[in-house]
Amino acid sequence: MTNNDKLKLAQNVAVISGVFCTVLALLLLLNFWQFSKNDPVESQALDVLVQRLKEEPNNDGLKNEIRNYDLLARKAYFNSQWQVKTGAFLLLLGAVVLAFALRVYYSLKAKIEEPEKVLENEIASRILAQKGVLIVGAVLFAVAIVASFSTVNYLEKYDWQNAVVEAPAQSVDEGIEVIDIAENVPQKEEIVENNPPKEVVDETPEVQAIDAETPVAAPAPAPEKVVAEKPAAAFTADLVKRNHNSFRGPFGQGISYCKNIPTQWDGAAGANILWKSPIPKHGYNSPVVWGDKVFVAGADNQTREVYCFNGNNGKLLWTGKADNIPGSPSSPPRVTEDTGLSAPTVTTDGQRVFAIFATGDVAAFNMDGDRVWAKNLGVPDNHYGHSSSLIVWDNKLIIQYDTNKSGRVLALNTATGEPVWDTARSSKISWASPVLAQVDGKYQVVLTADPIVAGYDVQTGKELWSVECMMGEVGPSVGYSDGVVYAANEYATLAAINIKTQEILWEEDMFLPEAASPLAHEGLLFIATSYGVLVCYDAKTGEEYWEHDVGKTLYSSPVYADGKLFMMDNDGVMRIYEFAKEMKLIAENKLGENAGTTPAFVDGRIYIRGEDNLYCIGK
């Protein structure tokens, strides 16, 4: 093949591939034009049919016609997509061939050029370059200056007072927002001016109902109803131990002091199931028990509720609504499905039940379901959803409020909701819950988050100690036993910290939990990993005694009760082990539905929250 032949071949290939690409491009353009003319979503015919359906909602023939039409349009769309995809690949192929042919063509045509006799005048070129750089620099700076002068700094113009007015204006439109209800009178008046009262009443019955319930001029945190409280027994450690008043039981330590706990049941068959009741709204919080009352919470985008069940027969005694709370957002924050809007477990002091939701709403109800007080703490900036449970001690409701914005722990007066103390923490966001630890006769709140595990005085909120050892998105709360705090988190570490000296006694990173909290008791430490391994350690040395790979996700926290270890997996299977250095599986009991929550234990009974139902297990 001569050079001329090669040249011709390259030229012909280039022309053919060029024509191929052009034709293909035109076909794709045609496809695009056709598609834009018949957009299935913007179809007028479909709109007409849908409109007709609104007038004749029971016309099954019409429904079928719409479905068929819609299916046809979607088929056309996906067919067109296939054509685009295939066409694009063919185009790429054509373009590669075209580029290759052109390269060959021009390289064959290329001749070594004669070296230039007169090269570019470098000096002149440099002087031109100076001018060019100067011009570009000057233009760049000038454009920037002009842009800066034509820019308005709206942030400086932000009027904080007017902003408060703006928010309710939107709330009235949406009919859900309740911020304005307990705000001061002038704000309310302004809103009414902007929105005719009649319209508000007609369109937003919720707001009207709130008006009736709440005096307009009431200050923000004031209770909505005056509730007469019954005198109750003193809230003592003994009383707490006889109940299961918070997440992971008394003091949040995962240890139950109750006896005669059942070890055999079958949810599907109903064996040893005393009752089973549906829970109206979903939530990942665990049950809490006080006397014969069982409490859980639930929420959806519309409402946030607390439920009280009769522990003896499963009857829903009352539903407390956490609604119409000043400062509550008009629509709930975005949360992930595996956390939800109601992940934190409620707590009770036997006189009131307290609940918190992902909206930052905190509400207190008396044991009869009357709302005592409610307030919003500000929507927590939490990308999964707030999940730190509440705990109560010494007339203080303790709230771990670590968000993406800041670390914070605060205590509210259980009777009024007024803040008692509020401590800023040098921590990042956390999903763990507070645990109460008794040290030298005084109770401390122990919290874990990235990067600190820290203790706080229940009375004053003062940070007593802090150890930097944690990292990541901390979900498990701490375990506590015999003056040692056990903190762990997946991808971080398992650390045993002496609460008095803050010395890290030992560390381990072989098995780490994602959600389940460590359990420490009687010299043993249990860790449950999300990938299904339950591990028993010597609490003093960190030496591993045994491990059991159950092969199921473990989000529920292990609990000690009646000399045994209770560990439930996410499929709702509870494994009961002997609480000992050697592994001995006593029983495996199926609930019959998924359950990732932590069960509650009282004398002779276990309460388990499943995906949809609340179970009472006993004989």
Place this chain on the structure above:
Amino acid sequence: MKKLKYIFWTVAFVVLYVAASAQQQRFPKPEFESGYEQPTTITPEPRALSLEYFDVLVLLVVLSLASWLVLKKRSRQGVLWLSVFTLIYFGFYRDGCICSIGAIQNVTLSFFDPAYAISLTALLFFLLPLAFTLFFGRTFCAGACPLGAIQDLIIIKPISLPKWLNKTLGLIPYIYLSLAVLFAATGTDFIICRYDPFVGIFRMEAKFHMAVLGVSFLLMGMFVARPYCRFFCPYGVLLSWMSRFSKWHLSITPSACIQCKLCTNSCPFDAIDYPTNEKEVVKSGLGPKRFLVYAVLIPVWVAAGVFVGERTHTWLSKANPDVYLAELLISNPEIKNDPDNIDVQTFLASGKTMEPLVEEAKIIRGKFYIGSMIAGGFLGLVIGMTLLNTIVFRKRQDYLPHKGNCFSCARCVDYCPVEK
């Protein structure tokens, strides 16, 4: 006739890619009123760590091979085939991500955001090419960069640009680098990735304007070789710095230059420095006096840059989504009622209130205040240094590749008649 041909191919390319890009649409989810629940959107699993490390290994091998081909084998053909591999692997197979150019932003963000942990892969993608360049010149640009490869392979009929234009356009990468670092440091955006003109071609999916940009670069690249690498690439700035100090850089001739001038037109990137004409230099008047004036003016340029940065920070910060949203809601409160404004509706749905948004926006603007001044000062310094550089003459007797601008593509090697 020639011109007609260029026009024909140009039109063909434009039609072809515009058509492809115009097809990219999303089909909205159907709306059901029958109680049917849409399945949850599944996020694709991230690439396995082992495969990420494999990418680093591939980069290391390609860099080593490119350096060996350029410096030891002096093989243009080898570099060409290596670019083809790079284009296929890092471009089309890996979808143009991860790339060393974009890694600048990951590294920057890891310095300024304590919550951001940079992956080892991103760090190595950033560091390895720099390290290789420090020793062997820009062999990364020659054979390991997919963006460089795609442009290199479509060079059909390169034209030589005058030096002054090269110098002037050479300021753009510094501007781009300053903005990219500023936006990454303030957590605003990764603009290098967002405006990567070729990633849409690698992925066969791009927004209309990005497809047009990518195709425009390729079309321009047929005649102005590697336009993105020369006049836009922010990573090229760092590579150029490293390459100037490179210990073993590509040389046109394997031994002594015989001044045959055959290589003068060989470089499509105008990266060959000619011997200095000393007589003309002396005549030019660009002597020590002007050098002193330009040197003294450098602090003035820096001060001007800082001033401009300070003035511009408000404007620049509007690129931040939080600042933008806060200002939008302040300047136009009625927009809350606009159901079609996704930004506003998403904010309202998050349940957040205005106060924290405004606070956050103010914090970000504060970061821009400092960052813009630093960026402005840096640009002032670059302008001052570039001006100074125009009156500095280095004594050269041979035809040499410009260490900073040379992509080590080894084209010039084939033109040199001298044998080892």
